[in-house]
Amino acid sequence: MIANIVIVAIVVVAAALAVRRYIIRGGHGDCCGDIDGVVQVKGPEDRDESHYDHAYDVEVTGMSCDNCASKVTNAFNAEDGLFAKVSLKDGVAHVLAKQAKSDDDLKRVVRNAGYGAGKVVTVK
Numbered sequence: 001m002i003a004n005i006v007i008v009a010i011v012v013v014a015a016a017l018a019v020r021r022y023i024i025r026g027g028h029g030d031c032c033g034d035i036d037g038v039v040q041v042k043g044p045e046d047r048d049e050s051h052y053d054h055a056y057d058v059e060v061t062g063m064s065c066d067n068c069a070s071k072v073t074n075a076f077n078a079e080d081g082l083f084a085k086v087s088l089k090d091g092v093a094h095v096l097a098k099q100a101k102s103d104d105d106l107k108r109v110v111r112n113a114g115y116g117a118g119k120v121v122t123v124k
Helices: 002-024 066-077 103-112
Strands: 054-061 082-087 092-097 116-122
Touching: 054 103, 066 082, 066 092, 066 103, 103 116
Parallel strands: none
Antiparallel strands: 054 092, 054 116, 082 092
């Protein structure tokens, strides 16, 4: 009897986590199976790195493929005054900024893209 209750509880928790991930991914299921295909990286108009006075490395968790990295890159690049490159392998977004940004501002961009944000390191 107790074993059955434990098994049912495990199944319910697993189902809840799967539904949460589905919702975070915008209702498209796993990013690798996205029906829209490969996400194209969009950059800011100003791609001259010398125009950006601040640099940060933001830890990103939950990325599992190149589409994930592209989504995070696009989220940063959509913000005014930011230019980012994301490494799936390292799990890090290298973000250039024209004006200083707080750790919370940078983490918000990652979270709004549907991923986890870890520590932020100021590079310059």
